[in-house]
Amino acid sequence: MVEVLAWLDGCMPGQMESTRVIRADREITASADRIFELIADPAQQPRWDGNDNLKEAGPGQRVRAVGDVFIMRLKRGGIRDNHVVDFVEGRRIAWRPSVQGKSPPGHLWGWELEPLGPSLTLVAHTYDWTELTDRSRIPRARATTAEKLRASLDRLAAIAEEPERQHGSVGD
16 A cells, blocks of 8 residues: 555655655744644634635634544535644644544644743644545645645744734634
8 A cells, every 4th residue: 555655646665754744844933832822723723724725613622632623614615523633732733634524534734832932932833644545635635835834834923923912812
């Protein structure tokens, strides 16, 4: 199966992992807690989505643990269940999306935050499709570039870096 998926990617086995894990990072002038709230609250995600794919998520779905599932509506009309597979409050979060009611096909969105000071955080965003088994999703996965991840980081930074008096609490 790995060789078949590698062939579909247009690369040789062994090269596949590096081309299927896309990562971007940047420093954001905001606390890790502030940034993490924007990521862990699905209702906030459409505000900073650099793929311009997310339409909305209902309120009250703030992620708190591995095993949580949050529901997101896509701009193209689909609904995704997002299965949280990694979670450390304020530091790491990752989920595997799936068509609502189905098993995840194997790709993962992840975030890691490293506080560099009280108001400075290194934020890494990763898209990993090394375990993607749904061939119909490969063109879309291939189109997810580091530039798109950086766009999410830049939008997230613009929101997180707003002065406190402008944004109030994250849920506002």
